[in-house]
Amino acid sequence: MRAQLTTVVAAVLGACLLVLLVPVLVLARLDGEQRALITAVQRAQALVPDAATLPPGALPTVPMADGLSVTIYLPDGQVLGVPTPLAPEVLDAARHGRASIGRSGQVDVVMPAAGLGASVPPVIRVAVPDDVWERTALRIWLLVIALALALLLAGVLVAEFLARRQVGWLDALGGGAERIAAGELSARVQPGGPPEIARLGAALDRLAARVEQLMDAQRVRSADLTHRLRTPLTALRLGVDGLRDRSAAARLSADLDALSQAVDEVIRAVRRSEEPDTPAQADLVAVARERVNFWSALAEDTSRVISLAAPEQPVWVRVRHPDLRAALDALLGNVFAHTPNGIPMWLLVRASPDGGGVLIVDDAGAGFPPAEALWPGRSGGGSTGLGLDIVRRIAEDSGGGLVLDRSPSGGARVELSLGAPLAED
Structure with missing residues (x-):
């Protein structure tokens, strides 16, 4: 969420800066061109008083250090300064008092040196190549772009700070909710x-x-x-x-x-x-043997046989001993309560490969009704549903589960999987 808020703010701020940046860059380029024109006009005007009296070699024949190219066309056809050809119509217009200020591939100013008393005045030309004034515009562009990026970075940092603060309260709220849920x-x-x-x-x-x-x-x-x-x-x-x-x-x-x-x-x-x-654990083998011995007296009175198959070594599960006893009593009690006398039952205990154990209780009765097979642990059949629901909760609390099925003899099968004990720190 914090990243999304920061991204939205950065996108909006970037769009606003872009809308402002484009016209600023265009104005910066126009301003650079206008500055070049003003400089050229000022340089030309400064040469007007001395244009007719300058000796040959008084002006450099190459562009000056600031990039300006200065040329003076004398009435006798002599050219002083940078030998740049000038169109005859432009030169003739300037000698008749019509100056031209514009650009043709470069900033170009052509004006007559009027007021000197000569019938044909000298013509002064000052040119500024585009790369000269564009360098000035480029420096302004870089400055403006750097300022925009700095504003964008500052805005993103402020947005990140505010988003982190807001999300921090939500994280604290979520952490408290998790502790309560636990x-x-x-x-x-x-x-x-x-x-x-x-x-x-x-x-x-x-x-x-x-x-x-x-x-x-x-x-x-x-x-x-x-x-x-x-x-x-x-x-x-x-x-x-x-x-x-x-x-x-x-x-x-x-x-x-x-x-x-x-x-x-x-x-x-x-x-x-x-x-x-507190850590809960019990030996599934020991509890199964204990409860089979307990129910054996009732099994003998009802002509039943209880068979137990279990390993010799303990099978430790994450269930308290009294809860595990209650689960086995519920499973065995269901068989006694819901099958006729003389129906045998079989108990199988085995260890799970990933820890914990499995207990399977089979009988040779009529099996579970269809509803119980579809919804394990729930029944409308009185104590059977309640007992299985207790067993299911015990299994799920240990990290396991309860599955109802049909036994090989056609009766009911209850498979109880129990998780392994938690490791002590």
Whole structure:
């Protein structure tokens, strides 16, 4: 933008200088010619009193140092000075008192030396070659052009200074907007500059402050909601402890423990959002094995088989351990909730060539509806869409993504790609 403003100013200023420069140069050339004519007339008039009495050799036979060529034609036909031929009609007219001032290839002045008492007066001729007076005009041209270029340069420098100052305010405004967009809601623009830019900066500061207030209010509401969940969880635990079927009580107690852990993680996530970001990483292989073991009890009760294929070495991904557990639980829970008992599932874990890892969950069920295949992570099918949306957000936050497809057995396939952990400084 700064370059565009400077270019526009330079173009406009250059056009204005050009409009003024052309007539000035033409006038300078005319002025040079007029000065040459005046000099020639003055030199001729200065020779009038002595023209008839000058001895031979009194005048130089070559042009003088200033470029003037002086010639005197005496009545007896003798020529003094530069031997330049003169047309007979011009010479005759001058002897009859008619002077001629003009140019024929050069500035030329021819006049009679009248008033000397002779019937036929001498004729004086002073000529100035064009290259003599054009050199004077050229010096004026160069001076005028140099002055125009200096004015143009000064105008461009002033325009660059003003444009840099204006664009500087816009750069500061853009930098503040980038910081706010990056999540630094406490950043402020400190508006300044022209009134329009200052108003925009003030509006951006008010927007950031409002978003920060809304985020703070949302954190408070989220923390309050999760804390309120502890009361019904405690009541449920008391009810489970009172069950006579100890096997069922143990399973429900394990489910309550998992739910309590989820609530605790929500509270911790809310608190983490109030603190600076910390590096996140987890071993995808270890978490996959942990969650398969956790779901194996339910798989046995529902006559399912869970197969896991994973490398021996860790596969580190840029996801916090609780978030990765929640993602796997959502994927496995969807299979249990949306396929009949006895449907097997397969988990595949592999490392990505460029860092991070990939988790593939296949089942032998009916597969995803067409809408889900077209819009990954979105569904009108209740918890399936919500669970996949959570998984999608976790994957995208790590730098990866979520892809829904059909498994080799004809069921659903969820391919979760997760980015590599960030290198610590």
